[in-house]
Amino acid sequence: MRRWQTVVQELERMIRSGSLRVGDRLPSVRTLCRTRSLSPSTTLRAYSSLEQAGLIESRPRSGYFVCTRPKPPVPLLSIPKPSSTRVAVSDLVFDTLEASRSREVVPLGSAFPSPTVFPWKSLARYLGSSARRMDPWATVGSLPPGSLELRRQISRRYLRMGITIDVKEIIITAGALEALNLALQTVTRSGDTIAIESPTFYGCLQAAERLGLHVVEIPTHPEEGLDLGALSRAISKYSIRACWCMTTLQHPTGATMSEDKKRELVRILSNHEIPLLEDDVYAELQFAPTPALPSKAFDKKGLVLHCGSFSKCLAPGYRLGWVAAGRFAEDLARRKIESSLATSLPIQLGIAQMLRFGGYQSHLARFRRLLANQQAVALESIHRHFPPGYRVAVPAGGYFLWIECAPAVDSLEVHRLALQSGITIGPGPMFSARREYRNFIRLNYGHPWSPEMDRATKRLGQLLR
Amino acid sequence: MRRWQTVVQELERMIRSGSLRVGDRLPSVRTLCRTRSLSPSTTLRAYSSLEQAGLIESRPRSGYFVCTRPKPPVPLLSIPKPSSTRVAVSDLVFDTLEASRSREVVPLGSAFPSPTVFPWKSLARYLGSSARRMDPWATVGSLPPGSLELRRQISRRYLRMGITIDVKEIIITAGALEALNLALQTVTRSGDTIAIESPTFYGCLQAAERLGLHVVEIPTHPEEGLDLGALSRAISKYSIRACWCMTTLQHPTGATMSEDKKRELVRILSNHEIPLLEDDVYAELQFAPTPALPSKAFDKKGLVLHCGSFSKCLAPGYRLGWVAAGRFAEDLARRKIESSLATSLPIQLGIAQMLRFGGYQSHLARFRRLLANQQAVALESIHRHFPPGYRVAVPAGGYFLWIECAPAVDSLEVHRLALQSGITIGPGPMFSARREYRNFIRLNYGHPWSPEMDRATKRLGQLLR
Numbered sequence: 001m002r003r004w005q006t007v008v009q010e011l012e013r014m015i016r017s018g019s020l021r022v023g024d025r026l027p028s029v030r031t032l033c034r035t036r037s038l039s040p041s042t043t044l045r046a047y048s049s050l051e052q053a054g055l056i057e058s059r060p061r062s063g064y065f066v067c068t069r070p071k072p073p074v075p076l077l078s079i080p081k082p083s084s085t086r087v088a089v090s091d092l093v094f095d096t097l098e099a100s101r102s103r104e105v106v107p108l109g110s111a112f113p114s115p116t117v118f119p120w121k122s123l124a125r126y127l128g129s130s131a132r133r134m135d136p137w138a139t140v141g142s143l144p145p146g147s148l149e150l151r152r153q154i155s156r157r158y159l160r161m162g163i164t165i166d167v168k169e170i171i172i173t174a175g176a177l178e179a180l181n182l183a184l185q186t187v188t189r190s191g192d193t194i195a196i197e198s199p200t201f202y203g204c205l206q207a208a209e210r211l212g213l214h215v216v217e218i219p220t221h222p223e224e225g226l227d228l229g230a231l232s233r234a235i236s237k238y239s240i241r242a243c244w245c246m247t248t249l250q251h252p253t254g255a256t257m258s259e260d261k262k263r264e265l266v267r268i269l270s271n272h273e274i275p276l277l278e279d280d281v282y283a284e285l286q287f288a289p290t291p292a293l294p295s296k297a298f299d300k301k302g303l304v305l306h307c308g309s310f311s312k313c314l315a316p317g318y319r320l321g322w323v324a325a326g327r328f329a330e331d332l333a334r335r336k337i338e339s340s341l342a343t344s345l346p347i348q349l350g351i352a353q354m355l356r357f358g359g360y361q362s363h364l365a366r367f368r369r370l371l372a373n374q375q376a377v378a379l380e381s382i383h384r385h386f387p388p389g390y391r392v393a394v395p396a397g398g399y400f401l402w403i404e405c406a407p408a409v410d411s412l413e414v415h416r417l418a419l420q421s422g423i424t425i426g427p428g429p430m431f432s433a434r435r436e437y438r439n440f441i442r443l444n445y446g447h448p449w450s451p452e453m454d455r456a457t458k459r460l461g462q463l464l465r
Numbered sequence: 466m467r468r469w470q471t472v473v474q475e476l477e478r479m480i481r482s483g484s485l486r487v488g489d490r491l492p493s494v495r496t497l498c499r500t501r502s503l504s505p506s507t508t509l510r511a512y513s514s515l516e517q518a519g520l521i522e523s524r525p526r527s528g529y530f531v532c533t534r535p536k537p538p539v540p541l542l543s544i545p546k547p548s549s550t551r552v553a554v555s556d557l558v559f560d561t562l563e564a565s566r567s568r569e570v571v572p573l574g575s576a577f578p579s580p581t582v583f584p585w586k587s588l589a590r591y592l593g594s595s596a597r598r599m600d601p602w603a604t605v606g607s608l609p610p611g612s613l614e615l616r617r618q619i620s621r622r623y624l625r626m627g628i629t630i631d632v633k634e635i636i637i638t639a640g641a642l643e644a645l646n647l648a649l650q651t652v653t654r655s656g657d658t659i660a661i662e663s664p665t666f667y668g669c670l671q672a673a674e675r676l677g678l679h680v681v682e683i684p685t686h687p688e689e690g691l692d693l694g695a696l697s698r699a700i701s702k703y704s705i706r707a708c709w710c711m712t713t714l715q716h717p718t719g720a721t722m723s724e725d726k727k728r729e730l731v732r733i734l735s736n737h738e739i740p741l742l743e744d745d746v747y748a749e750l751q752f753a754p755t756p757a758l759p760s761k762a763f764d765k766k767g768l769v770l771h772c773g774s775f776s777k778c779l780a781p782g783y784r785l786g787w788v789a790a791g792r793f794a795e796d797l798a799r800r801k802i803e804s805s806l807a808t809s810l811p812i813q814l815g816i817a818q819m820l821r822f823g824g825y826q827s828h829l830a831r832f833r834r835l836l837a838n839q840q841a842v843a844l845e846s847i848h849r850h851f852p853p854g855y856r857v858a859v860p861a862g863g864y865f866l867w868i869e870c871a872p873a874v875d876s877l878e879v880h881r882l883a884l885q886s887g888i889t890i891g892p893g894p895m896f897s898a899r900r901e902y903r904n905f906i907r908l909n910y911g912h913p914w915s916p917e918m919d920r921a922t923k924r925l926g927q928l929l930r
Contacts, residue, residue: 094799103602115601127811128593136580137568139782174639174784178805190655190677206803212655317604317810319639334559338671340643344809345782346592 003038007046015055015066026056026064072383075253075391075404075440077227080198080217084238085433090209093202093430096415100424106456109415109424113399113446115316117367122358123315127350134349143342144333146172146322150352154308154322157355163297169329171336172343176281176309176321181207182339183305183323184242186332187275188213192241195234197226199402199431199440201251201279204244208433215433216240222393222402225250225257228264235272242275247295249282252431252442253402254395256286262295269303275328276304281321284313284364286397287372302326310351313367314360319344320351371399371446378445381454385461399446400426405464409439414463423456468503472511480520480531491521491529537848540718540856540869540905542692545663545682549703550898555674558667558895561880565889571921574880574889578864578911580781582832587823588780592815599814608807609798611637611787615817619773619787622820628762630789636798637808641746641774641786646672647804648770648788649707651797652740653678657706660699662691664867664896664905666716666744669709673898680898681705687858687867690715690722693729700737707740712760714747717896717907718867719860721751727760734768740793741769746786749778749829751862752837767791775816778832779825784809785816836864836911843910846919850926864911865891870929874904879928888921 001009014020027035032043047064050056057067100110107114138147145151151167158165173179180203188194190212196204198217208215216234219227226245234240247257247265257265269276280294296306305328309321320343325332336342354360378401379394391404405411411427418425426444428437441460447453466474479485492500497508512529515521522532565575572579603612610616616632623630638644645668653659655677661669663682673680681699684692691710699705712722712730722730734741745759761771770793774786785808790797801807819825843866844859856869870876876892883890891909893902906925912918 090799090803094802097608097802101605101608103606110605112605115604118601120599120601121597124593124596124599124811127596128589131589131592132586134585134589134782136583136585139580140566140575140577141568142782143562143566174805174809175807177803181804185675203803210650210800210803311806317599317607317807319805319807319809334555335675337559337562338555338642338668338675339646340639340784340805341776342640342782342784344639344784344812346589347809347812 004042004045004049007032007036007038007043008049011046011050012053012055020066022066024066025062026066028063072379073391074393075222075402077221078198078219078437080219080432080436081434082216082230082234084193084214084216090206092427092435093206096424096426096430099419104422105419106423106452107447108443108453108456108460109426110444110446111426112316113312113371113444114448117370118314118316119358119363123318123350123354126353126358127346130349130353131346134346139345142345142348144171144336145329146170146343147345147348147352150348150355151322153352153355158324161291161293161297163293165296165324169324169326171323171325171329171333172348173321173323173336174319174340174343175311176279176307177203178340179307179309179321179323180204180244180277180279182332182335183277183307183325183328184208184211184213184244185335186325186328187242187277187305193238195231195240195243197245197250198433199252199428199437200244201246202430204279205433217433220250220253220255222253222255225255225261226265228261228268231265232268235268235274240272240274242277243269244277244279246279246282248280248292249285249395249398251279251282252400252426254393254398254400256292256396259293262293263298266295266298266304270301273303278304278306280306281309281312282398283308285368285371285399287368288396296324299326302328305332313364314354315351318347318351320347368397371397374399374445374447374449375401377449378443378453378457381449381457382443385454385458387461387465399444401443401445403441403443405439405441407439409464411438411441414441414460417463418460421456421459423459425460469507469511469514472497472501472503472508473514476511476515477518477520485531487531489531490527491531493528537844538856539858540687540867542686543663543684543902545684545897545901546899547681547695547699549658549679549681555671557892557900558671561889561891561895564884569887570884571888571917572912573908573918573921573925574891575909575911576891577781578777578836578909579913582835583779583781584823584828588783588815588819591818591823592811595814595818596811599811604810607810607813609636609801610794611635611808612810612813612817615813615820616787618817618820623789626756626758626762628758630761634789634791634794636788636790636794636801637813638786638788638801639784639805639808640776641744641772642668643805644772644774644786644788645669645709645742645744647797647800648742648772648790648793649673649676649678649709650800651790651793652707652742652770658703660696660705660708662710662715663898664717664893664902665709666711667895669744670898682898685715685718685720687718687720690720690726691730693726693733696730697733700733700739705737705739707742708734709742709744711744711747713745713757714750714860714863716747717865717891719858719863719865721757721861724758727758728763731760731763731769735766738766738768743769743771745771746774746777747863748773750833750836750864752833753861761789764791767793770797778829779819780816783812783816785812833862836862839864839910839912839914840866842914843908843918843922846914846922847908850923852926852930855929864909866908866910868906868908870904870906872904874929876903876906879906879925882928883925886921886924888924890925
């Protein structure tokens with residue numbers, strides 16, 4: 001190895017390991033020549049090589065700095081078949097979920113972040129004290145829509161974003177999945193057609209399958225979200241009864257629609273009196289200091305059913321979510337009473353107290369920092385181990401990466417082989433009514449990026465070759 | 466008032482108030498004559514009058530004793546139309562539920578027992594300590610079917626009755642209503658026909674309505690339950706895809722089928738491979754020291770989906786139930802994952818600990834004694850205040866009375882007028898797909914029988930006249 005290559009290797013290792021971070025200044029050419037006894041041309045050759053690799057940049061009259069890795073190319077806009085279809089995806093989803101359940105596997109395919117990062121002690125304290133002080137009569141009085149105190153706390157969180165939501169509009173549910181299912185049952189009947197994203201969250205596909213709905217899959221850009229032109233065309237072609245959409249940190253792509261686009265989405269749907277089921281379960285996991293508003297903020301007609309949850313951001317396993325259901329609130333509360341009567345009252349009261357007194361905001365800040373850091377490390381690990389040519393959009397939050405591999409890759413086969421190595425992944429066909437996206441995988445970076453995760457990523461890279 | 470009438474009134478008051486109880490011996494004729502300075506004929510006339518009223522009885526060579534009130538006549542076997550029908554009952558049910566929600570009304574129409582009788586302190590203690598000790602990874606590992614520890618505890622309760630149920634067969638749900646809804650979704654598709662009791666629990670009617678099912682209402686006797694001959698005829702006439710049935714303490718009648726009849730029910734359905742959804746939420750509220758077995762005890766083919774709950778007997782508002790789903794267990798767990806992902810884990814763990822250490826059995830014994838006592842007082846109050854001619858079956862547990870009033874009575878009108886007096890009742894049409902049973906009402910005796918309850922019963926009696 002030549003001397004300049006040794007320098008490149010050393011510096012690259014320091015950058016990759018995080019010893020040198022984005023924005024850190026490298027030694028000047030003169031300093032490096034002196035301390036390493038190198039010629040200026042050798043030093044310049046090393047720096048130039050690092051610059052070409054996108055690891056450092058020279059700033060005029062300032063020197064060399066570690067720079068942000070140039071973003072890998074983003075997957076293209078999806079092009080699902082424009083026709084309406086029945087859904088058949090459940091078996092595949094259940095097989096994948098089942099595989100992720102064991103604690104022994106490397107959870108790159110998990111749907112959840114690491115359960116170790118949540119404020120369990122505070123949660124338990126507020127749950128216990130709320131249960132002790134619970135008024136027995138509240139078991140009757142807090143039937144749907146649910147605990148008034150909790151609905152007040154949720155309403156206040158909307159108000160922090162400048163959105164006014166009346167507590168009467170909020171129905172408490174056993175997590176967002178129940179909220180979304182109830183919302184769908186409220187605004188559709190068997191045989192109806194709904195518009196959904198493609199790729200999309202499999203829970204949406206399963207709900208459509210179970211309720212006997214047809215879906216029209218709308219092209220969805222991995223950074224910009226739903227294609228509104230395609231949506232408009234679908235509306236003019238089909239009798240769309242509802243639109244189910246994740247406008248922020250879409251699952252699986254991570255796309256966040258701009259606020260202008262969200263406003264336009266609401267306008268298009270409102271013009272046709274089409275309800276929007278806004279699945280917003282990752283809203284609290286946006287890395288930006290000022291998070292993007294949901295479409296609900298632009299809803300003037302009460303047509304947006306905004307579904308939220310504490311399962312991703314505060315209390316997994318407690319099963320608490322809600323829907324701000326606009327004009328459908330009363331109907332939806334009835335569906336809730338019919339299908340599960342009520343949401344566990346001690347859980348409602350405990351979370352309400354946690355929101356009020358438990359340092360939710362500081363927990364969120366810590367959690368977001370952690371995820372942002374893990375995202376950077378995961379991207380780095382993928383860059384190191386995956387064969388070149390993959391595409392990935394870098395989401396502004398959450399804990400998923402949606403990766404487009406070479407066209408020849410069969411992610412179901414990769415999934416099968418990875419499992420044999422004790423690694424799970426989310427194969428692309430889980431996210432499509434027609435089992436498309438065969439060369440895509442969803443990777444979870446919501447777990448501490450241990451050496452084991454890096455080894456698993458390396459193994460995936462081998463399988464992808 | 467004549468002297469014998471004064472004696473009658475005094476003794477009647479002592480019997481009604483409980484100062485004199487069933488089996489107590491009354492003073493001999495000679496003693497009464499002496500202490501009250503009465504003639505023997507006056508005393509005998511008083512005793513004869515009480516005897517005619519059914520309050521006392523003379524036993525040869527022993528004297529007079531307070532006797533059990535002869536049971537009022539029982540309503541006749543219901544005769545619903547034998548044809549299959551779509552259901553339309555929800556609005557009525559919701560209006561009635563809404564009216565029962567206020568703490569200000571007299572809750573004779575409530576669906577719940579008084580919330581003051583449950584072991585809230587113990588529940589809160591076990592909930593808090595379970596949440597504190599919860600393994601964060603259990604939020605992933607305890608996805609449906611649910612917490613293994615809780616399923617073990619439930620399996621042990623079956624074993625107390627001599628029924629062996631594998632933990633693999635048990636799916637934990639958010640109360641029995643979710644269990645029943647999931648069970649129905651697992652074994653039927655939209656457009657199918659199911660057999661149900663008549664009258665029946667409105668939750669069953671609402672589920673059928675929402676899932677687009679047709680129902681065949683089977684005649685149901687207020688003491689002996691489902692008419693098996695009629696069920697067999699329905700099976701031969703229609704393509705019945707499932708039977709939803711409360712075999713013990715049926716809602717609203719209180720009927721409990723004999724074990725022989727339950728065995729026969731399972732035999733009939735098994736012969737046609739028809740799943741039985743056995744709604745058994747009042748099982749723990751049977752007054753008898755040896756409670757009746759469920760049909761599940763006789764299930765050899767895994768066709769019985771036995772649905773239970775802790776909401777009526779231990780922890781209302783916690784929302785915890787289960788289904789022992791036989792051969793449908795895996796399918797049902799998938800429906801659960803699709804519709805609400807999981808049941809709240811701290812709740813599962815807390816109740817599991819309560820079952821193990823919390824004195825559930827002694828709570829149940831106390832609660833049953835309380836209900837049995839309140840039932841006797843409620844029947845007495847009704848006897849005093851209702852116009853004669855009503856019919857009621859006296860159930861062997863639970864907290865409902867199903868009362869057939871004079872044919873001219875319109876229970877919806879009584880419901881409306883009673884509400885104006887701050888009293889709720891359960892009007893009969895709530896319990897029928899075709900809004901039949903207009904002259905029936907369901908009364909709740911699950912709340913302490915205060916003077917206010919007695920006054921409310923008196924007011925109802927006036928409205929019924």
